[in-house]
Amino acid sequence: MGGDHGPAVVIPGAAKALERRPDIRFIIYGDEPQVRPLIDQHPALARACEFRHAEIAVRMDDKPSQALRAGRYKSSMWLAIEAVKKGEADVAVSAGNTGALMAMATFCLKTLAQVERPAIAAIWPTLRGESIVLDVGATIGADARHLVELAVMGATLANVIFDIERPTVGLLNVGVEEIKGLDAIKDASRILREANLPQIEYKGFVEGSDIGRGSVDVVVTEGFSGNIALKTAEGTATQIATFLKNAMGRTLMSRIGYLFAKGAFDSLRRTLDPRRSNGGIFLGLQGSVIKSHGGTDALGFASAVELAYDMARHDLVHQIRAMLEKLQLEPAVDA
Amino acid sequence: MGGDHGPAVVIPGAAKALERRPDIRFIIYGDEPQVRPLIDQHPALARACEFRHAEIAVRMDDKPSQALRAGRYKSSMWLAIEAVKKGEADVAVSAGNTGALMAMATFCLKTLAQVERPAIAAIWPTLRGESIVLDVGATIGADARHLVELAVMGATLANVIFDIERPTVGLLNVGVEEIKGLDAIKDASRILREANLPQIEYKGFVEGSDIGRGSVDVVVTEGFSGNIALKTAEGTATQIATFLKNAMGRTLMSRIGYLFAKGAFDSLRRTLDPRRSNGGIFLGLQGSVIKSHGGTDALGFASAVELAYDMARHDLVHQIRAMLEKLQLEPAVDA
Structure with a gap:
């Protein structure tokens, strides 16, 4: 309904x-x-x-x-x-x-027993194909433990959907080294690096510009910034499509050009089709x-x-549970 | 250097x-x-x-x-x-x-005496022209008072740069009503609405997709999500430009079309030129x-x-100081 x-x-x-x-x-x-x-x-x-x-x-x-x-x-x-x-x-x-x-x-x-709070993952079209971005809005804020859970769940999803044995994972961060307030992200990074899980190739921090580039298979962030990133990308895509449409309709020459290049525009539209x-x-x-x-x-x-x-078909929930059990996050991490 | x-x-x-x-x-x-x-x-x-x-x-x-x-x-x-x-x-x-x-x-x-922490504002090209987005990365996290300061500083900047008497201002939020963890944003919204400042037309919450649309002159958020939004938009623009370039070069027809429409592409390039x-x-x-x-x-x-x-030329610092003095934020807000 x-x-x-x-x-x-x-x-x-x-x-x-x-x-x-x-x-x-x-x-x-x-x-x-x-x-x-x-x-x-x-x-x-x-x-x-x-x-x-x-x-x-x-x-x-x-x-x-x-x-x-x-x-x-x-x-x-x-x-x-x-x-x-x-x-x-x-x-x-x-x-x-x-x-x-x-x-x-x-x-x-x-x-799930090992998970404190749920997440929403999005499949994001990139220059390299598709990546998974999570959390795009289920839970606002995250401690280190929750970010590690997101990494594990996202990697399992990438494994199932994209059929990648050891997906690359990055933690979304801002490009400034010594800024305050990012302890959770730094701690999560340390945990993922030390755990060196066979199912995750942890790549460290990524920035907003890495998402569209497809620098990693899985981009991990808490739900507020993930939602902002998703909506901002949608808004930017709409904006550029509108600019493009206006530009192509403006002169006779550009309208003729559009007819010749229609196949190319159709293929671009398919690439970017949110459906x-x-x-x-x-x-x-x-x-x-x-x-x-x-x-x-x-x-x-x-x-x-x-x-x-x-x-x-891949029994995702079962696989996520098994992965999280293997990880055995110490409650002490939960600081 | x-x-x-x-x-x-x-x-x-x-x-x-x-x-x-x-x-x-x-x-x-x-x-x-x-x-x-x-x-x-x-x-x-x-x-x-x-x-x-x-x-x-x-x-x-x-x-x-x-x-x-x-x-x-x-x-x-x-x-x-x-x-x-x-x-x-x-x-x-x-x-x-x-x-x-x-x-x-x-x-x-x-x-400034009335400001706890600095911010970085960006000028963002939109469907309606240009907007100001702040903070794009100076300070991670924000309480309600800091968000209100950002709103005032951003509106003053819009007044100076865009010559708008009463700029519209929105607080960046996620589109879910009852989600936890957003008390600072809700409190800031209440303060801005109640203050009803003559220099700010406060429009309420906006989402990531509103930035490119140009729904408001000033988009206010704390530095982490602001930086993620900025970099994600840059990444998406680069991504679409690359897709477009590849699509236009793929066939003879599309290359001919590109030549006819070159003027349109050049105008689009100028519109999106980050310089x-x-x-x-x-x-x-x-x-x-x-x-x-x-x-x-x-x-x-x-x-x-x-x-x-x-x-x-517009003595921005002086104007921001004057605006903040007029606002007279109660320290009690600082919860």
Whole structure:
């Protein structure tokens, strides 16, 4: 029911994902009068899904606490997450309210024993391909231990999604050496270097400009600066696309040039298409949840479902738990 | 002596700035054997400047504490800042080591009585023109009082540079309502709203994507996330430019298209040229200091000098002091 367009995008998106991964099976929760007719328009999806009516839909502008109060145990969002908890589903995918989804997922699924607080990971297109950036907004602030957890969870995710045996990991920092207030980052850096984990190639500090460059496979930061980085990059991409569009439309010569170079522009558009890497991945919970961008279309929602498919196939939660157990972070680190 | 290219960029840059603002007068500090011959190549600059030899040059990789130890009282960087303190110069401009410059500027000039810690402001090209973003890296973390100070200093700067009577100001935040850890930002928001200052049109919270959009004239955040935002935007711009260049060179058709649209590309390049808005502005000190990008060329350095010129002409430090006095922040806010 979530996202800017609700089932009108979610249902065709699920149908599209099913075309590409025919062994997906769906449990779809929502308002029957709205959702059922849409499912019926996609016979293959209708055969591959079980529909379950939900009385309540969390609204996009509900505060997390409101959503929990009104929607716990009975909203479509809650029921989808609960299906993961019960083992009926491998992953829950929602285009709904991010804060509400995180609050419900944390409340319902609980965090892993070794994890204090959950995180959201984003897949970030770079000059070298794609990287993972986390946390992009679940938890504000981080001590050293939490940053190390993020590094481990991000590296496991990179291993699963990108199929890299020993992903490179960097801690996001500012380029000034002796500045105050960064003890947590420095401590986390020391721990990661000393631990020298076989599953992580720790590369030290990276700066904001390294993200787009793809300097490392996994960029680790706490949720405030991660969210600022993500949104700032989106804003910059939109800004440059607008400048480019305006520039190409300004003169006859440039409009002719645009026609000749249309193939190149289309390929650039595909490279930068935010739908290709749609899906915020909730990490640190005892179950998998994917947040699709609320403003996306069916193609974008299908990407989020396919991401969910890959995570389920590799049993990401199990792998993260195993990695964290191996790490055996001392509580003493938690200063 | 600073920057990636030292006097080879700084001296031609100063000469270029002088062409556009013929009433600038320079005091140039540096190593005489290196600098004097370069000045002699620019007769107009030679007439408009006084050269003073300095024994020591701060290195780009010196830590701030090293730079202070080795360069205090005698390096070219220190002497340029000291000229501001003595009233011999209105502004100090350096392309050198940012951390060292900030440490020396703070040590030599001291902060304003009402300001606890200094900040660096950046001029950010947006869809609507230009905005000011601060702090982009001087001070990590901020309480509510410091954020309010940043808002006041940023608005004063916007008033001076952009000639806007009542600049719009936003506090950078993440788009989630009830998240923890943001008390300082919420408190600062309340203070700014209640103060309802005649010089500031406070617009509430903005997100990372609002920066490039130009939603407000002044974006306020603490130095860690501000630095991450700035570097991430730079990285994204470089990334898209590289994608675009690769796409345009790939086929014969796109290369022909590029030739037709060359004027449009050149205009886009000018719009995004980082040299046009070069210069980190140190705020909160009892004197003006501008940090030019270390990697810039003569044109970029000239922009930094012209920015310094505008600041001096409007007596920015005096105006910031007056604004902060009017605000009369209660120490109680400082929780």
